[in-house]
Amino acid sequence: MSVGYNVAVVGATGAVGEEMLKILAQRDFPVKNLRAIASERSEGKVVEFKEEKIKVENLASASFKNVDIALFSAGASVSREFSPKFASEGAVVVDNSSAFRMDRDVPLVVPEVNPHAVEKHKGIIANPNCSTIQLVVAINPIHKRAKIKRMVISTFQSVSGTGRDAIIELKEQTKNYLEKRPLEKKVYPHQIAFNLLPHIGKFLPSGYTEEEMKLVNETRKIMEDPAIKVTATCVRVPVFISHSETVTIETEIFLSVDEVREILSRAEGVILQDDPQNNIYPLPVEAAGKDEVFVGRIRKDESAPNSINMWVVSDNLRKGAALNTIQIAELLIKKGLV
């Protein structure tokens, strides 16, 4: 018997699904059999995994049986309908949608932060939102040392977070703008080329967007501290890959800038890039394609006691989505939970 797992990637033709296939191969994930599943629209398409060509199955008619690990990235409504079906046939589902994240019975996991949480899974484990993952990887080591009381966050989020159509829209609009042709808007309500949209996800009655509230609620759940106060403004920027965040962190205990640097230089999954005099600080184009969360521009915030400013950048398709999902699956294997 070959060592390995039967893995299904659901949403295999999307921006995150494609990244999942790449990362499974790169990390030599112990795959016995790989199935690529997507919506009817993608049926018959072919995706690549290692040297192999895999025919994409239609989710509506696909079998849920004989899957050990199902990696979902197909949107919340698809997950809500199909994740339980795979789980009830014995698969462990790691779901990248928002469907189950705040469900009390579903662990919400970032392996660097709360690996123990996977142990309580009942068939489904949720992968947090992209902007939350990179945030908690960067701040958890600070929280452990100095207890975070409050954070003020502004995000600069790339279009790949919206999906493949948004990548195309940014490219097309940019080209048309430069050639002085009219711009077409299909994905976003306003032009995204050379513009900024302070609008990610639906608006709630409070005036916040769903995306902004994910940063508040998911952070508290993952860090298992409902007392952490978070306020956020999420902005879509004309960048293809990587989300960036300004984070102002107020802690219970004072930390010097040097201490923060020292903590982050040893933190799992973090790369410190903080040498501004030599123009070294995290950049979205450099973080793209990398696994880590990059932190720089660490400064004492003189406007409040025990407060620190920093700049956090990470590839939203990798650590923000596909990579974290696969790291959760690896954790399940390591702990013998699958």
Place this chain on the structure above:
Amino acid sequence: MSVGYNVAVVGATGAVGEEMLKILAQRDFPVKNLRAIASERSEGKVVEFKEEKIKVENLASASFKNVDIALFSAGASVSREFSPKFASEGAVVVDNSSAFRMDRDVPLVVPEVNPHAVEKHKGIIANPNCSTIQLVVAINPIHKRAKIKRMVISTFQSVSGTGRDAIIELKEQTKNYLEKRPLEKKVYPHQIAFNLLPHIGKFLPSGYTEEEMKLVNETRKIMEDPAIKVTATCVRVPVFISHSETVTIETEIFLSVDEVREILSRAEGVILQDDPQNNIYPLPVEAAGKDEVFVGRIRKDESAPNSINMWVVSDNLRKGAALNTIQIAELLIKKGLV
């Protein structure tokens, strides 16, 4: 005698200088004679003012005499050398550089906020930095009603703030990126196309940039309140025109979101754009070419008492530079100070 003033625009061929000529014409500024002055490089070039073509003079050899109002936008070192020369010959200089902004003897003026300050001028009046102007126009009405204690600011600043070369660099890099050709970097230390640079102005030993400290220091001077606490992160974004800012404002006195909306709806120079359910919020591409400061996304910040979040956008070349400079000149005329 025709009613009007002898006006010199110094830096007339730059991005801001060009905007000044446009705005002087649009507002029918009482110009008797207009001189366009720039560096040697631009000597002999021709600029347009109303229907007239004006030959650009070389600053190094230009006369300083017979000028009533000199509008400077040619960088700090040029201002430091030449502003006093124009002033000593009787001109009132309104200077858009950072040279004199924090000088105790030089008023730093935003007409909507501290118009009285012009009265103390000794020949030179400073125009604040672009990101400061739009901030104080938006927050001063709130400060007057509820006293601002602290602000946390992140900026999303367009390349036109750097100047004409940066506009060209963004265009060229974008074109080359889309055509998969190598990118040339001349203005910025890193790629700006489809990227973000958390780096505006020089880095200081504290880790802050000069741009970030302008928001701290200029805000206090203009609002005449050294107790206001400000912390900022300034980020360059691939947008041509308009700066955008997320602003978290903590006040002494509680204000509801409705009260803030009501205050801003009546504020001079502000346009409230805050109907997120209908996708109405300030956008850089829509603010470009407009005179006002646009404010939206007003929300209660639940992470601190008496705290409000908002999103502030304005054309950095107009209100952030050329327009405010000319409004100062108009104020001087109105008050009989020129």
